[in-house]
Amino acid sequence: MDAADPGGWQVAPVDARTLHDRFVATAHTLPAHRGLDAALAHVVAGLLDLDTVGGDRVSLHLATGSDIEVVAILPATRPRTTSVTARRAVERGALVSGDDADGSVVAAPLVIDGRGRGALVVHRPAGRPPPDPAAVELAAVLLAGATPTSGWLDAQRELEVARADFVARVSHELRTPLTIISGFASTLGAQGEGLTEDERAAMLDRIVTAAVRLEHLVEELLTLASVELGHRAPEPVACVVRDVLDLVVRDQGGAGCTEVACSPDLRVVTDPTLARLVLGPVVENALHHGDHVAIRAVRVAGAVRITVHDDGPGIPRELGDRIFDRFVRGDDRRPGLGLGLATARQMGRFIGAELTLDDVPVGAQLRVDLPDVPT
Structure with missing residues (x-):
């Protein structure tokens, strides 16, 4: 047969x-x-x-x-x-x-x-x-x-959750730069002749900034999708930690309110792109809830420990480690979907990074341990 x-x-x-x-x-x-x-x-x-x-x-x-x-x-x-x-x-x-x-x-x-x-x-x-x-x-x-049966069931559920998260994250993350580009471009098109040269230059600067942000977001989302689907494996190299942190702060638009304390000689062996995808949502979350963010990086056994502290309202104690679950948010009064920290922890698994919520008296502090990955 x-x-x-x-x-x-x-x-x-x-x-x-x-x-x-x-x-x-x-x-x-x-x-x-x-x-x-x-x-x-x-x-x-x-x-x-x-x-x-x-x-x-x-x-x-x-x-x-x-x-x-x-x-x-x-x-x-x-x-x-x-x-x-x-x-x-x-x-x-x-x-x-x-x-x-x-x-x-x-x-x-x-x-x-x-x-x-x-x-x-x-x-x-x-x-x-x-x-x-x-x-x-x-x-x-x-x-x-049979392996295909039980494996399909688990993989199907994970894929459905990943797909829903991806769509929600695309909608949430891309809306702001798209709105900025569309709004200022429309204003320039309709009222450009009536604007001063300084006003036009300021609007063009906002458009360029939003376009750069949009480009980064698209790259981030595509990398996230390719890793989740197994199309991209980590590519560890020796990285200067300060360079990675500076790029993360720049990506999140937090240069004016973020303090970074990190030795210029501190290095870690990891995938720098995936490390940015882990650290990005953590820094973004801190900037979203606080007016000032302090980032510290130090060497610990076999890893680099990075703490991100903000002076915001803090995370309710009853939430605890659930803050890393999908759609769980510490402050429901602010806009957001509660996907950022869940995405950070999910991406961290690919490079062995551990994300932890520290107990601090003021604000909130998240700890990211980036291990040295064998090359």
């Missing part, structure tokens, strides 16, 4: 011994890193006697939150609609079978991490023997234990 072309499988009862042997053989040959469509076809070809040309169809369902999504189906041309039988199998964690207007249905739960997290559903047209429940159940066991 060809897993790539399942059409024409015979509809025949299978005795228990033969089914056991086929289960073992299929388990041994099931690839560990194939897509769900291929894994489903492989397991079906090894265990289920189906005739997809004659109307049989099989689908793999996974629970994502409150929904149950069809993630693979044979034949591939069938619409991906979630059946009531699949939902019942997931909810009960047990085999469900029955008849509907189109024929007979058997659904076996996919038990992953001790609970029903999906179902394998086989549908056969009316007028033919129903699918073998034992074979369907064994196929579900294999699919539940």
Whole structure:
């Protein structure tokens, strides 16, 4: 039987011994890193006697939150609609079978991490023997234990969260420079002749500044996306810490209210671009909440410790380490989405950086430990 072309499988009862042997053989040959469509076809070809040309169809369902999504189906041309039988199998964690207007249905739960997290559903047209429940159940066991199934579920959820965060961050971060560019450009176009030379120069300067900021943001967001998707690996080099900090302060527009204390000889082996993506949101957060920001950098064992302190209202004690969670904010009166520090900690994992909230009497202080990464 060809897993790539399942059409024409015979509809025949299978005795228990033969089914056991086929289960073992299929388990041994099931690839560990194939897509769900291929894994489903492989397991079906090894265990289920189906005739997809004659109307049989099989689908793999996974629970994502409150929904149950069809993630693979044979034949591939069938619409991906979630059946009531699949939902019942997931909810009960047990085999469900029955008849509907189109024929007979058997659904076996996919038990992953001790609970029903999906179902394998086989549908056969009316007028033919129903699918073998034992074979369907064994196929579900294999699919539940296959790496692609559980891995897809976790990866899918992470991807959905990352995608939502990325869209929200793009909207939040790009709006300000775009508004500045659009507003001043419109003013120059409509009233340019009535403005003084100094006024025009000031507006052009704001446009250029906003354009530089916009360029940096786009670069940052694209780098963030490429790292999260695994398209970019860290590229550690020996960096002058003061140079990295100065670029971060410049990027965040905090030169006029930020004090940086760092030895010009202090170095760390890390990816400077990713380090800026870690430090940028931390400094931005401090500038957002305080009028003055103090940055200190010192050498500790195997790392450089950077503290960022602001004189703002501080972070409520009850929030604690949750300040690094997505959409958690210390001061809801100010605009923002609560993504910056979550993004910083997420990016920090790629270069081994640790972010910590320090307990200080006034304002807020975040600590970033940048380790020396082996080259």
